[in-house]
Amino acid sequence: MERDGVERLLAGAGADSRRLRHALALLCEGRWWTLAELVRQSATSRRTVESLLREVVLERDGDRFRVALVDTPSYQDLLAVAAPPEDPVAHLLPHYAHVLDRLTALVAKAPRARHVLDHVSATPETVLRRALLLGARFWLPGARLLCVGDHDLTSLAVKLVHPETDVTVVDVDERVLAYIDEQRLGVRTRWADLRLGLPASARDHDLALTDPPYTPEGIGLFVARAVEGLKDDGRVLLAYGASERTPMLAFKVQQELSELNLVYEAIYPDFNRYFGAEAIGSAADLYLLRPTTKTRPAVQSRLTRQTTAIYTHGPQSVESTSEAKASSEGSGSPLSGRPASEVVGPAGFEDALAGFDADLLVGDWPKGLSQPRVRLSTWLAKPYAAAPQRVAVAVPPGLEAALPRLLLATRAAHVRLVGTALPPLPKALSPVYEVNEAGEGILDAVRRPQPEGEADTVLRRIMDNSHAKLANTWREALIAVAAAQGTSLTKNEARSLIREAAAWSDDLTPLDAPLHRLSSLREAVTRTITALTTTT
Numbered sequence: 396m397e398r399d400g401v402e403r404l405l406a407g408a409g410a411d412s413r414r415l416r417h418a419l420a421l422l423c424e425g426r427w428w429t430l431a432e433l434v435r436q437s438a439t440s441r442r443t444v445e446s447l448l449r450e451v452v453l454e455r456d457g458d459r460f461r462v463a464l465v466d467t468p469s470y471q472d473l474l475a476v477a478a479p480p481e482d483p484v485a486h487l488l489p490h491y492a493h494v495l496d497r498l499t500a501l502v503a504k505a506p507r508a509r510h511v512l513d514h515v516s517a518t519p520e521t522v523l524r525r526a527l528l529l530g531a532r533f534w535l536p537g538a539r540l541l542c543v544g545d546h547d548l549t550s551l552a553v554k555l556v557h558p559e560t561d562v563t564v565v566d567v568d569e570r571v572l573a574y575i576d577e578q579r580l581g582v583r584t585r586w587a588d589l590r591l592g593l594p595a596s597a598r599d600h601d602l603a604l605t606d607p608p609y610t611p612e613g614i615g616l617f618v619a620r621a622v623e624g625l626k627d628d629g630r631v632l633l634a635y636g637a638s639e640r641t642p643m644l645a646f647k648v649q650q651e652l653s654e655l656n657l658v659y660e661a662i663y664p665d666f667n668r669y670f671g672a673e674a675i676g677s678a679a680d681l682y683l684l685r686p687t688t689k690t691r692p693a694v695q696s697r698l699t700r701q702t703t704a705i706y707t708h709g710p711q712s713v714e715s716t717s718e719a720k721a722s723s724e725g726s727g728s729p730l731s732g733r734p735a736s737e738v739v740g741p742a743g744f745e746d747a748l749a750g751f752d753a754d755l756l757v758g759d760w761p762k763g764l765s766q767p768r769v770r771l772s773t774w775l776a777k778p779y780a781a782a783p784q785r786v787a788v789a790v791p792p793g794l795e796a797a798l799p800r801l802l803l804a805t806r807a808a809h810v811r812l813v814g815t816a817l818p819p820l821p822k823a824l825s826p827v828y829e830v831n832e833a834g835e836g837i838l839d840a841v842r843r844p845q846p847e848g849e850a851d852t853v854l855r856r857i858m859d860n861s862h863a864k865l866a867n868t869w870r871e872a873l874i875a876v877a878a879a880q881g882t883s884l885t886k887n888e889a890r891s892l893i894r895e896a897a898a899w900s901d902d903l904t905p906l907d908a909p910l911h912r913l914s915s916l917r918e919a920v921t922r923t924i925t926a927l928t929t930t931t
Contacts (some may be wrong), residue, residue, distance in 0.1 A: 400450035414439040416475035423467040427459035438665035438678035440638040484527040494555045506570035513608040515672045517547040526552040535560045541624040543605035554580040572909040585907045589620045591772045594907040606634035615651035619694045634667045636679025656689040747813040758789035778862050790814035800906045803861040812838040823913035850921045861905040896922040
């Protein structure tokens, strides 16, 4: 059989032909393959696999192919006879078949991947193996794990395999947070856009795991936030992959990690496999990183120069914001990397503020405006010292998910939101604000009067204290209701009522709470009022 093309391809790859020879061995096994399956199994980029397929004589069945059994002997001396690097937890998988079945169903029903967030789903086997590796490397009973983003549902795998582990997920995708909570496995969920900060309730963990956007900017941000969420002796597990054709991209990512002064304790090659991401072989390595005494200062330095451009797709992709910044001739926003006219919406900043005498500007507004201003991240991190009545907020493209929290972060009577694609106000905020369109890309949020009725009053008090711990505000409001009824209620009694109605409410603020939790809050508050009345 003619095989000169295969030999030339392998010779050209030299020592790195190991990947190609492994793919060729898979083709000669006798089973049928699709292109996506062969890429994922061999952990080789689609382009490299396609170069091999052009040289090999194949038999086909629809979109499936293989080397015919009669032709297989012709390639035997070219095959990689050694197995790929050993999977450190492969021997454990047969003992967790029931967990794999559960995870397969969970992954199949999970929210669809969002292109603009660079979502690519890991396989059920991958998230199970992550959980098994954590248990093989660390003592997990009682340990605290932080999942920095969790579209892959690793948190659920860990709780299924190691139920005594304390697991928290922070994510910007409300759908993911709601889906994880629906499983009732005891995972804590917190909303966060990591470009704006990490919730205070997501600190002091023993371990952090992240599978971030595969840009240097995305890796740098997610790992920095993961370190923020750790104790001093913690570890970060990072999934990252690059094509064998693009070593320079991997070098830039590893430069980001080196600048954080992290120790590489281990790298497990091709540990993670994905449905998609064929450009990188549908595979990624798993890094085990350990902070040093120089890591936290480096993290703080890294976060002071943070931009929102961290993705490979969408309005906050590195490429699109770089182009916009280049065309802005210095008039752009340091946070978003876009021209000021894009940051504040189609009408431009002058029209956006016309007829609105703002006391305070939040976000990235052009220079030359006389009002005091505050960064978006600072606005969400702590209450503003003064009490402005009219606030204008610039919402950069790609940060629209933060809009509900930007509103909750103030008690101003009138807030003007300005952006390019502002979503409607979620119903969870309707007890606090009435919102109207004031022009293209402009929303005016007017604070509602204080409500009547015990449940509505308690709910409003919680929402008005968005930076405070939700359960603490709720507790004090219940005690006040009891006093108004002429009865007494201790802090412990109030806390017990709250935990009975909303066990999820401990240790988070309204700003951290996922929207589905805020939406259910009125019903939970009503239950505590009813229980209070019954008890007294």
